[in-house]
Amino acid sequence: MTYQKESLDELVEQMESYLNEKKYVQARETIVDLEPVDIAFIMEALPEDTIPIVFRLLPKELAAEVFVELDTDSQESLIRGFSKAELKEVIDELYLDDAVDIIEEMPANVVKRILSIADADTRRDINNILQYPEDSTGSIMTTEYIDLKANLTVGDAFKKIRRVGQDMETINVMYVVDKDRHLLGFVTIRQLLLADEEDLIGDIMDDGLISASTMDDQEETARKFKKYDFLTMPVVDKENRLVGIVTIDDAVDVLVEETTEDIERMAAISPSYKPYLNTGIMETVKSRIPWLLLLMVSATFTGQIISSFEDQLAAVTVLNAYIPMLMDTGGNSGSQASVTVIRGISLDEISMKDLGKVIWKEMRVAVIVGIILAVCNFAKIMIVDKMIFHNPITLQVALVICITLVFTVFAAKLVGCTLPIFAKGLGFDPAVMASPFITTIVDAISLLIYFQFAKMLLSL
């Protein structure tokens, strides 16, 4: 059974009518077999005052899973409405990393209430994870994993799994530690199943171990998941002691979030970290205005360049008409280069030491692209603009335009490929060094070249 978005909308309508008629049994039947994220979608499409009612229709474990998938405002509103017992039930059912994610978004008084309700162990575990900085690997890990000692037999390992496995985030991979919790290796559940009951964990475990440190950037850890096809990764502290694990679902969320952040930065937006339709008007304005203001001001320098060549433009007015084409082509060429390099950096395909290779490649691409564009443009100018539209264009003017085009594309791709790498080397986010920033620089360069060639070839 697959539920398309449209069917979910139909279910929302059904739920609304059941709830209006107080047919709670049918309402429950409608949603209880769906995936938690789909139930959450339905709940959030219903009138706000019905959300607590629907929530209480769900069995305990499912209710907690649905709670995780609701957006922050719905979660907060539900928590405020819960009795002490209801809140405790939800908190106890939650996986630790989900509980931490939720708490991180709550205002202080709600956090206090949640922590006071939780039992001492849960409270201590939550506080442990909360102490890690935002965007660190420690902040996305969980402590609900199974660790095994090397001298355990496979049979004893299974006993442990059966005893504690229900509440663990995962049992697909288990980490082997010594008595001081230093990480020694890992075993997969498959290895355990295919081994004999008397085999020792230490003998069958894998010890070639890629791990993450609590203070590693979450994006760096998430990328290791993709690179090594991991399902989980162990997280260690400075002394190589196992303190938690990260699972693939959280790594995927980080990858997607960090990519959205990159994409927004490349378009001169301050990232919002919320779905588009959930961000308010003023929030969106605030995320877009800063760069627009900065770029608007820097674009006026380009304008100043044009002003200083006013006389030349007045003398050969047709030069005006090709300014947009030169600036646009420069901007597009530059952002082609910068975007590919930025993406290459974020996929770990390019690093500082590749700067030479990248520049050499872009230079050669730029020359070929520039010449192709210039030749096509020359043909277009002479045939279409001059012969068909009778614009007053001399051969020299056409040459000025087309030679400028070659240099513009060259400068654009050179600037476009180097700025992101320099930004990365200086510790900045390379995505900021993208299209709008580069366009401004390239505009200025291409206009200066344009007017220089105009002066030279047209004796202005």
Place this chain on the structure above:
Amino acid sequence: MTYQKESLDELVEQMESYLNEKKYVQARETIVDLEPVDIAFIMEALPEDTIPIVFRLLPKELAAEVFVELDTDSQESLIRGFSKAELKEVIDELYLDDAVDIIEEMPANVVKRILSIADADTRRDINNILQYPEDSTGSIMTTEYIDLKANLTVGDAFKKIRRVGQDMETINVMYVVDKDRHLLGFVTIRQLLLADEEDLIGDIMDDGLISASTMDDQEETARKFKKYDFLTMPVVDKENRLVGIVTIDDAVDVLVEETTEDIERMAAISPSYKPYLNTGIMETVKSRIPWLLLLMVSATFTGQIISSFEDQLAAVTVLNAYIPMLMDTGGNSGSQASVTVIRGISLDEISMKDLGKVIWKEMRVAVIVGIILAVCNFAKIMIVDKMIFHNPITLQVALVICITLVFTVFAAKLVGCTLPIFAKGLGFDPAVMASPFITTIVDAISLLIYFQFAKMLLSL
């Protein structure tokens, strides 16, 4: 033990010297404990003729895992050098989905050789998957999964797992089918471990089932993984019969690849699907030229608009200087809107039915942003350009510029947010309707508005 990129470079140097001195035992020791993807990285940094030598140093299973991680050219070159027995060994060790991925990239004669070497079952399985269209879910699935009948006991299920589990892609999730292979539900390995040996599979299985169809787009399937936090998904044919599974590692690769494709399309590049440093010069030129040519030609229409208002520009030459600022601001505003909408579409946050909400939001954002920019620009023009730099700017000219700015931003964000949604509705890739395309349209609109206001307010 974590291997940073720099340490891998040191290992490459070590390997080179060992190989030069024919110290093959030490060479083997250097790499045999690393992750396959890191071994592949090292091998590809070594001289090409040493790759077969290093490959043959590796134990069979590890060699196959490393083979998967090599790039296509290295794989092809190794295959051509393999004896019949060596090729068979590698093919037999490969997981099915990896074998298919490799074969998809090989030239026809190499494919023939591989398929003739493989045993009949493997050949049949590979051919089954190869028949699915590129970018379909069928093309990324594997048939190496465990299925269980509902009337099996947990104990018998474990017997089956122990018997066939070694060669399966995964045993973390197993699917339950009836005698005609119709999908009934699934059990996790955890559920099996926590159940009693006499429990029936049919009683403990989960039957609320999200599945993928063989012909679903791979990106749609990959996004379900993120949405539902799945590790595997069942793939069914038109009759809901289970034909394969997709695992999270392949879904993550699809997500990353499709995102890179989006990012490149938004920058007017034809996607290349290869790492930046692996794409040749002419390949890169071919991926960038088409859009640059198209946009260059369309930019000349903008130039024609400027030409047709030459007289006005000659009369009030200072109008020239603000053209770049208006066009850049329009372009940046437009791409802020289009990029957020395109990303929202690809994250399933926005669909055709949200068009009204999106437009209403962007209109209000545009008005506020436009007014803020216009006010700041007015201040800047009157204070900096006029008073400090003594440019000849009257109040009316400043008004023309700033009012145009408001309309430009408005038009830009309106065009920027609607074109991607329309593209998606018409079945095109919304990422194509991004910055460069929108910039061209917005340039033309903003210039027309500029000159209209100039005519009106300056009586030109």
